[in-house]
Every structure is written in structure tokens, then in C-alpha cells.
Amino acid sequence: MPLLSADLACRDAVELATDYLEGALSWRQRRSYERHLRSCPNCSAHLEQIRAMIAALGKVEPETLPPAAQADLMDVFRRYRHEHEGRGDPEPPDG
Amino acid sequence: MDDLELIARLRRGDEQAFAGLVAAHHAAMIRVAQAFVPDRGVAEEVVQETWVGMLRGLDRFEGRSSLKTWLYAILINQARSIASRERRTVPFDHTDDARAEDPARFAPDGSWAQPPVPFTEEVEERLATAPMLAHLTAALDQLPPGQRIVVTLRDVEQLTSDEVCGMLEITPGNQRVLLHRGRAGLRRRIEALLEGGD
Numbered sequence: 001m002p003l004l005s006a007d008l009a010c011r012d013a014v015e016l017a018t019d020y021l022e023g024a025l026s027w028r029q030r031r032s033y034e035r036h037l038r039s040c041p042n043c044s045a046h047l048e049q050i051r052a053m054i055a056a057l058g059k060v061e062p063e064t065l066p067p068a069a070q071a072d073l074m075d076v077f078r079r080y081r082h083e084h085e086g087r088g089d090p091e092p093p094d095g
Numbered sequence: 096m097d098d099l100e101l102i103a104r105l106r107r108g109d110e111q112a113f114a115g116l117v118a119a120h121h122a123a124m125i126r127v128a129q130a131f132v133p134d135r136g137v138a139e140e141v142v143q144e145t146w147v148g149m150l151r152g153l154d155r156f157e158g159r160s161s162l163k164t165w166l167y168a169i170l171i172n173q174a175r176s177i178a179s180r181e182r183r184t185v186p187f188d189h190t191d192d193a194r195a196e197d198p199a200r201f202a203p204d205g206s207w208a209q210p211p212v213p214f215t216e217e218v219e220e221r222l223a224t225a226p227m228l229a230h231l232t233a234a235l236d237q238l239p240p241g242q243r244i245v246v247t248l249r250d251v252e253q254l255t256s257d258e259v260c261g262m263l264e265i266t267p268g269n270q271r272v273l274l275h276r277g278r279a280g281l282r283r284r285i286e287a288l289l290e291g292g293d
Contacts, residue, residue, distance in 0.1 A: 011196070073113075
């Protein structure tokens with residue numbers, strides 16, 4: 001982690017964005033970073049963009065599975081169900 | 096539906112419940128597996144084994160963690176054991192002092208020389224649209240493996256820092272470095288896309 005001085009340089013400030021969002025900065029570091037943000041529109045924009053990126057990643061829709069892969073997995077599930085039922089079922093399992 | 100109800104439905108053999116779980120997590124699981132193993136085919140094998148492992152363990156699941164966390168813990172174990180069979184390891188340790196942002200974008204005094212390209216409100220709205228999310232996932236797939244795994248688990252699958260550190264056996268500090276570099280890399284990709292006029 002970069003050393004923090006009273007005047008935090010933008011180059012060091014941008015490296016603190018995730019630590020800041022994760023609540024991992026010390027009280028002094030947080031104060032220094034927030035003070036920097038108030039006076040620096042570019043680093044504020046940088047933090048907002050990181051936040052926007054996180055929000056967008058949370059909206060990534062699950063991709064649709066190819067039908068063949070979906071069918072394979074449903075076979076896995078049916079086999080499981082068969083084995084599972086087989087344990088408590090008086091009927092002998094197939095094969 | 097909460098986890099315990101979902102588990103009960105899976106134990107009863109409810110196919111819809113299983114299909115829903117697969118639809119929700121399979122793609123992200125492939126993304127994580129692919130960061131551990133050499134190719135897509137092996138990653139698919141890892142994920143399939145994970146589903147089998149989950150189904151076999153259903154009777155033992157007590158709900159002490161979320162179903163999703165449990166599923167990923169199985170996945171990471173499977174991926175690790177197959178990766179070691181193939182003599183591959185994912186580097187999670189970042190003791191170097193490399194930076195997430197390109198030093199060339201800063202002036203000698205440390206201030207921005209090439210400041211971030213502004214994201215207007217319109218851009219922020221566009222970020223949530225399908226084409227931009229497709230760019231974002233494509234960019235995610237190009238991150239170095241450790242960053243890809245951590246960003247997928249934290250920001251896409253929304254697991255907690257403690258859960259991710261536990262399953263990957265990494266320190267919180269290490270996890271934050273990977274997360275920050277990954278997020279910064281994605282930010283730059285989207286910024287480049289905006290500059291390119293897309």
C-alpha cells in the first residue's frame with residue numbers, strides 16, 4: 001500500500017479505491033483519501049467509475065446453457081435422483 | 096425461495112429446482128473453473144463434477160453456509176485438484192508493487208496527466224444494457240486468472256470477502272489487491288471502449 005502523506009497524490013489515491021469501498025483503510029487513511037476526493041474531481045470520477053463497474057458486474061445475467069450441456073446436467077440429476085430413491089425404495093434398482 | 100427450501104426440493108428430485116440452480120450459476124462456475132485449468136473442456140468437466148459432488152453431499156448439507164458458497168467451495172476444490180494433476184497453479188500471491196492504474200497516465204508530481212474519461216449518466220445507464228454487459232464479461236474473461244476468479248466471486252456472484260478468502264485460502268489483503276486490479280482493468284476496458292466511440 002502506498003504511503004500516505006498529508007497531500008495524497010492522485011497516482012496513490014486511485015490505488016485506495018477498493019480498500020476504501022471494502023472498509024479496509026485505517027481512520028487516518030480514510031480521512032486522507034476522502035479529503036483528496038473532495039478536492040479532486042478526477043479521482044472522484046475514478047471512484048464513481050469503480051462503483052459503476054461493480055454495480056454493472058452485479059447485473060451480469062446468467063448465460064443460457066447450450067441445450068446439450070443442459071441435457072447432460074439433467075441426466076446427472078436424474079441419475080442422482082435414481083440412486084437416492086433407490087436407497088429407500090423396496091424396488092430393486094435397474095441393472 | 097430460500098436455500099433450505101431449495102435443498103428440500105432438490106432432495107425430492109425436483110428437476111425445475113435443479114435447472115434453476117444450474118441456470119443461475121453454471122456460466123460463472125465455468126468462468127472460475129477456466130481460470131484454474133487449461134481449457135474449456137476440462138473446465139466443463141470440473142463444473143460437472145461439482146454438480147455431482149453437490150448432489151452427493153445434499154443429505155449432509157446443514158445450511159451453515161449459503162448453498163452458493165458451498166457450491167463454490169466444492170468447485171474450487173475440484174478445480175484445484177485437477178489443476179494440480181495438470182501441474183498448473185493459479186498465482187494468487189501478489190507481493191510485487193505493481194499498480195492497478197497505468198503509471199504513464201500520471202504526471203511526475205503524481206497528478207493525473209490523462210484523467211479518466213468521464214462516464215456520463217447516459218454511459219452509466221448503458222453499462223447495464225446487454226451489449227455493454229457482454230463487453231464487460233468479455234473483458235472479465237481476459238483478466239489474469241487470480242483477478243478473474245476474485246472479481247467473479249465477489250462482484251458477479253456477490254460472495255463476501257470472508258467467504259472468498261476462506262475458499263481460496265488467501266489473505267484479505269491479497270484478495271483486495273486482486274479485486275482492485277481486476278476492477279481497475281475492467282474500468283480501463285470500458286473507458287477505452289467509450290474513447291473508441293462505441
